[in-house]
Amino acid sequence: MYHIEDATPLQKYQAIHGMVYRIPQGCVASYSQIADMVGLPGRARMVGKALGASFNREKIPWWRVVRADGRIAFGADTEHGQLQQSRLLQEGIVVKNMRISMKYFQWCPEDL
DNA sequence: AAGTTGACCCTCC
DNA sequence: AGGAGGGCCAACT
Numbered sequence: 678m679y680h681i682e683d684a685t686p687l688q689k690y691q692a693i694h695g696m697v698y699r700i701p702q703g704c705v706a707s708y709s710q711i712a713d714m715v716g717l718p719g720r721a722r723m724v725g726k727a728l729g730a731s732f733n734r735e736k737i738p739w740w741r742v743v744r745a746d747g748r749i750a751f752g753a754d755t756e757h758g759q760l761q762q763s764r765l766l767q768e769g770i771v772v773k774n775m776r777i778s779m780k781y782f783q784w785c786p787e788d789l
Numbered sequence: 790a791a792g793t794t795g796a797c798c799c800t801c802c
Numbered sequence: 803a804g805g806a807g808g809g810c811c812a813a814c815t
Contacts, residue, residue: 686813689812720810721810722811726811726812
């Protein structure tokens with residue numbers, strides 16, 4: 678039986694990328710949520726690593742991943758923060774003070 | 790080889 | 803509301 682835990686770091690990154698790719702437009706997911714969904718509970722940091730490693734390289738909607746409390750992981754005064762905010766706004770997500778209401782916008786696959 | 794560092798998070802104060 | 807403290811793990815020094 679295949680355990681993601683036994684996979685190589687690269688394979689884990691690929692699993693993470695694949696899951697982020699599935700976040701629908703107009704929704705966000707938290708780092709820990711993605712980690713849980715790929716079978717790596719408690720590895721939220723690895724999700725950040727995976728996204729950072731592929732930034733500008735893979736075509737994945739990285740801007741749909743935010744912190745568990747709904748805050749954007751970059752400062753409001755950074756390029757990344759501004760870019761992420763504008764991309765989210767473009768998708769109709771309400772961003773106030775670099776924060777999103779997870780209650781309304783968090784991706785809940787169960788609800789499909 | 791040991792210490793530090795992250796696009797993090799959770800449980801307590 | 804905000805900090806401390808611990809957990810997490812791969813990639814750096």
